[in-house]
Amino acid sequence: MSSxxxxxxxxxxxxxxxxxxxxxxxxxxxxxxxxxxxxxxxLQNAGMxxxxxxxxxxxxxxxxxxxxxxxxxxxxxxxxxxxxNAFFAFGVxxxxxxxxxxxxxAVFVEGILFVLLTLxxxxxxxxxxxxxxxxxxxxTGIGLFITFIGLQNxxxxxxxxxxxxxxxxxxxxxxxxxxxxxxxMASLEAKKVxxxxxxxxxIVTGLAVTLGVTKMPxxxxxxxxxxxxxxxxxDFSAIANPNFWIVLFSFFFVDxxxxxxxxxxxxxxxxxxxxxxxxPKAKEALMADAIGTVAGAVLGTSTVxxxxxxxxxxxxxxxxxxxxxxxxxxxxxxxxxxxxxxIVPACATAPALVLVGIFMxxxxxxxxxxxxxDAAPACVAFFTMPFxxxxxxxxxFGIVTYTVLKVVTGKAKDVSPIMYGLTVLFIAKEMxx
Numbered sequence: 001m002s003s004x005x006x007x008x009x010x011x012x013x014x015x016x017x018x019x020x021x022x023x024x025x026x027x028x029x030x031x032x033x034x035x036x037x038x039x040x041x042x043l044q045n046a047g048m049x050x051x052x053x054x055x056x057x058x059x060x061x062x063x064x065x066x067x068x069x070x071x072x073x074x075x076x077x078x079x080x081x082x083x084x085n086a087f088f089a090f091g092v093x094x095x096x097x098x099x100x101x102x103x104x105x106a107v108f109v110e111g112i113l114f115v116l117l118t119l120x121x122x123x124x125x126x127x128x129x130x131x132x133x134x135x136x137x138x139x140t141g142i143g144l145f146i147t148f149i150g151l152q153n154x155x156x157x158x159x160x161x162x163x164x165x166x167x168x169x170x171x172x173x174x175x176x177x178x179x180x181x182x183x184x185m186a187s188l189e190a191k192k193v194x195x196x197x198x199x200x201x202x203i204v205t206g207l208a209v210t211l212g213v214t215k216m217p218x219x220x221x222x223x224x225x226x227x228x229x230x231x232x233x234x235d236f237s238a239i240a241n242p243n244f245w246i247v248l249f250s251f252f253f254v255d256x257x258x259x260x261x262x263x264x265x266x267x268x269x270x271x272x273x274x275x276x277x278x279x280p281k282a283k284e285a286l287m288a289d290a291i292g293t294v295a296g297a298v299l300g301t302s303t304v305x306x307x308x309x310x311x312x313x314x315x316x317x318x319x320x321x322x323x324x325x326x327x328x329x330x331x332x333x334x335x336x337x338x339x340x341x342x343i344v345p346a347c348a349t350a351p352a353l354v355l356v357g358i359f360m361x362x363x364x365x366x367x368x369x370x371x372x373x374d375a376a377p378a379c380v381a382f383f384t385m386p387f388x389x390x391x392x393x394x395x396x397f398g399i400v401t402y403t404v405l406k407v408v409t410g411k412a413k414d415v416s417p418i419m420y421g422l423t424v425l426f427i428a429k430e431m432x433x
Contacts, residue, residue: 005322009073014319021075023195024318025326028077029334030201031352032309032327033341035061035079036334042085043302046093046100051225056299058335059227064292064304065328069321072284075313076266077327078292081305083390084254088302092247101235104297106248108234111293111303113252118290124282127260129418132277134398135264136367137378141385141394142265142308143360148386150353153346154178173213174347177204182351189355197312197352204348213347217339224335230300253429255303257392259289261385262306269360270314308391312356373409377402396426 002018011017040053057080064078092103117123130138151157155175160166168175181204188196208214238244263286267279274280285306292304313323334341364382369375381398385391403423406415 008070009320009322009325011320011322016317016319018322020194020317021320021322022326023198024075024313024316024323026330027195027198027201027316027352028075028307028310028313028318028323028327029330030198030344031312031349031356032077032079032307033330033334033344034346034349035082035307036331036338036341038082039080039085039301043089043100046089046103048100048300049225049229052227052229052231052300054338055224055227055335056230056296056301058224058331060292060296060299060301060304062328062331063295064288065324065331067288067291068285068306069324069328071288072281073321074267074272074281074285075270075318075320075323076263076285076310077307077313077324077331078289078304079307079331080296080301081255081258081303084251084258084305085302087250087254091250096243096247098238098243098247099235101233102238102244103247103302104230104300105234105236105239106244107251107303108294108297109239110248110251110255111290111295111297114256114290114293115287118283118286121283123256123260123286126418126422127263127282127286128278129416130260130264130277131374131402131414131419133367133371133374133378134381134395134402135268135273135277136363137381137398138261138385138391138395139265139268140361140364140367140378141382141398142261142311142391143269143357143363144382145357145385145389145391145394146308146311146353146360147357148389150350150357152350153353154350155347173211174208174345177208177211177213177345178347178350180204180207181348182354185351185355195316197316197355201344201348201352204351205344208345208348209343214343214345217343219339221336222338224338227299232298233300234297251303254390254392255293255305257395259286259306261391261395262308262310265308265360266306266311266314269311269363270319272319309353309356311360312352315356315359373402373405373411373414376405396429399423400426 039057040050044050061079092098158168181200185200296304377398380401381394384397385394399422
């Protein structure tokens with residue numbers, strides 16, 4: 001088995017081993033397992049059955065993650081994208097009055113377009129043409145974004161109508177547990193304990209059960225619900241309707257740049273970019289994402305995309321597709337052990353996201369602040385992601401700022417044709433859509 005894993009995932013070449021990759025895969029799964037229940041709870045607002053959605057979520061996520069493992073050998077997991085699922089349910093189905101079957105058809109066509117663009121190397125070219133300064137800005141911006149999400153999930157940061165966000169009452173048991181979890185994880189990391197984040201999640205979960213924050217399930221094993229009520233239910237009858245293409249473009253744009261941002265951010269942090277700052281297996285990674293979106297639509301869920309929570313596994317040492325393989329396997333097993341998965345509370349995983357965010361933000365020290373035409377756009381991307389709550393918008397603002405600053409300061413030749421094209425596209429999008 002060890003020789004097979006070495007041959008398949010080239011562990012020694014990546015400077016890792018089976019134990020490290022397994023721990024990393026478990027860590028990634030623990031930090032993203034919420035999607036198993038959150039995705040169905042969001043999409044059921046579109047009139048889709050919860051049970052079938054849970055099965056579709058696990059199967060589509062596992063399939064796409066396996067593809068990432070074996071095609072690209074990257075430690076990146078995939079699942080239905082948060083934000084995209086909310087847009088599917090509330091923006092498209094409830095807001096525009098489009099049936100969920102037609103919305104699934106739009107996701108399916110989006111995935112087919114991604115496959116074609118990947119085969120023609122369009123997506124790969126976009127990923128590799130990003131200047132190094134923006135890659136740093138994207139990576140650290142995702143770190144700040146993950147930290148913000150973690151603080152929200154912990155209940156520490158809450159909505160405040162006067163100033164948009166504020167601090168909650170810190171005396172709640174859940175918040176105290178989240179803070180304790182962060183101290184445990186950070187302390188274990190300081191002592192270089194393998195699997196520090198995973199140990200922190202498990203300890204806080206145990207404390208949460210003891211204090212009654214979460215309850216032990218009545219059973220351990222449960223058979224997964226049938227996916228057939230939503231399997232293959234795409235409806236292409238509205239393909240001539242302009243609204244269909246507006247929906248498709250919205251899915252396409254957000255997923256395209258969310259995926260690009262996640263791949264660039266996580267792989268940059270893991271040291272996987274080559275000497276020219278390029279992603280060696282960008283085509284394979286993007287193809288896994290594209291096929292995952294197509295498969296997800298067939299199974300009955302919204303757009304499948306690369307997950308920023310993969311950074312938690314990377315920070316635990318995950319460097320190869322074995323990490324992703326472990327995560328994908330656990331996503332499938334979760335279908336049969338969903339009662340156990342459900343006991344892990346948000347206060348256990350939230351501090352993990354905060355710690356991962358801190359790790360990713362450390363890349364900011366690599367940014368050259370002596371050239372403001374590089375530093376300023378990177379910082380624009382860095383700040384926009386959490387404040388706009390969107391990786392895609394962070395990339396958009398960063399690219400436009402980069403191109404404009406280079407042009408007005410007489411450095412137009414430093415900007416690649418791809419960056420000029422993306423700048424025009426983004427400006428047109430904001431003006432006309």
